[in-house]
Amino acid sequence: MATRTTPQGTSAARDRLLRTASDLFYxxxxxxxxxxxxxxxAGVTRATFYRHFPSKEDLVEAYLGEEDAGIRGAFAAAREMTEAPADLPGLVVEGLAADIAGRHTRGCPFINAAAEYPDPASGVRRTVASHRDWFxxxxVDVLTNAGVDRPAERAGELVLLRDAAMVGGYLDGWDAVSEAFRTAAGRTLG
Structure with a gap:
């Protein structure tokens, strides 16, 4: 994640820059x-931009950091919605489906960024890798706590299903892939 930027909330100009860039990048x-x-x-000066983001790549990393924070927040909210660990995998799948249908209609911001930054050593690709490792x-944690058999294997399958659903949702429209995603995810969960 971006380490050379000013922390979120320290400047209205920084927040405007990040919101503007996030919308345009996506x-x-x-x-x-x-x-x-x-x-x-964003209505800021060049000096203001570079004070908050020493390079465009720093801004891209901050954008991905915001995306990461949103997904982490969604997981936390799902955990708060239920006290039964066995219910959480289904909530996660439905949360992923809602995200694809409503917010990420142009595919996965992490996949999109990785496609534009092919060097795996770049800060952007390291940010993408960090997010995917966390995800x-x-x-695995959600599935383990729910008692799902082979949680690491099933988690890998869910990652692939989400990736495919995000790309398919963008290319074919969510209505065309929604049922297939939910059905495949249900099979994966057992």
Whole structure:
């Protein structure tokens, strides 16, 4: 994750930059959006941009950090919705489905970013890898606590199903993949 940026909430200008960039990066692609456009649409100066984000890559890492925080928050909210660990995997699947249908209609921001940053040693790719490692581990934990057989194997399957559903939802529309995702996830959960 970005380590050279100012922490969230320390500046209204930083928050505007991040919101503007996040929207543009997700809708249009990271490399398609230049720093000048982000600065103009956020209504800040170039100096303000570089004070908060020493490079565009730092901004991209912060954008992915926000996406990561949103998914972590969704897992935490799902955990609060139920006291029964056996119910949590189903809530997670439904949460993933709702996210794909409503918020991430243009695919996975992590997959999209990885496609634009092919060097696995880049900060962006390390941020993507960190998120994916966390996501897989979180699924293993949820499935283990629910008593699902072979939780690591099943978590890997759910990661692949989510990836496929996000890409399929973008290419074919969520209505075309929704039932297949839920059915496959249900089989994976046993």
């Amino acid at each position: 809708r249009e692609g990271i490399h398609a959006v230049g720093v000048d456009r982000i600065i103009a649409e 897989r581990a979180e699924l």
